[in-house]
Amino acid sequence: MxxxxxxxxxxxxxxxxxxxxxxxxxxxxxxxxxxxxxxxHETHQKVDPSDLKKTTPELMTYSTWSLILLLKEARKIRTPLYKDLAIARSKSRGKRDKEKADYIAAEYHEITKRMYILENILKKRLSYVPDQLTDSFLSKYEKQMNNKKTNAPMQNYEPGREN
Structure with missing residues (x-):
């Protein structure tokens, strides 16, 4: 064939x-x-935190699964930055404290934008943004990727030929 x-x-x-x-x-x-x-056949890239720096067109070539894993990584990086930013702003007394708060704010805004990019690519593909990327969610998603229907060959029906 x-x-x-x-x-x-x-x-x-x-x-x-x-x-x-x-x-x-x-x-x-x-x-x-x-x-x-x-x-x-969907190929899944290994994701690495450095992938968060890739351009939007580059990220759009990633599989949905790879994007979900990358979004989980972005959220993992963003959470402590949010806490650090709140602490830095509350302690901002001198010029040095202000510079530290500004640096943390810049990092926070950068990762937030990267997270938004990933969420919006996923929203376009899935019609929603996954709320919590728990182990349970990831396990169910991976199970769906590996189910029989997803991977079974299609039958080709040709006129005059019985399959």
């Missing part, structure tokens, strides 16, 4: 630099095409 569409499982027509799916009426890039009706 040749290459199949990752969305509907139909056979693809080989074009010059891509494939074409007649059923979906769309071009399929060579790297998206599947074999034997397999579904889209």
């Amino acid at each position: 040749g290459y199949t569409c990752p969305y509907c499982g139909s056979g693809l027509h080989d074009e010059e630099d891509h494939y074409f799916c007649d059923f979906c009426v769309m071009d399929i890039s060579k790297d998206q095409a599947q074999m034997g009706g397999h579904r889209i």
Whole structure:
């Protein structure tokens, strides 16, 4: 069997630099095409706190799962900064204290914006922003990613041929 569409499982027509799916009426890039009706394979990047510094277009290429893990990391970094900022502002007496409070405020605002970017990408994909990223939530989400329906190949029904 040749290459199949990752969305509907139909056979693809080989074009010059891509494939074409007649059923979906769309071009399929060579790297998206599947074999034997397999579904889209989502690759998950390993996330690292340094990924929070990536540009929005770069983050938009991450899998939803990777973005969820990165959002959890951003929130983990942001929480103590909020507490430190409140303490620094309450103790702000001299120039040195003010500089420290300003530094913490800048860090807090930076991570908050990064968090907003992640939340908004996720909102566009999931139609909501995950509230609490608990171990229970992550476990359920991971279980859904690995369920049989998600990963089972699609059946290709061709006229005149019984499957």
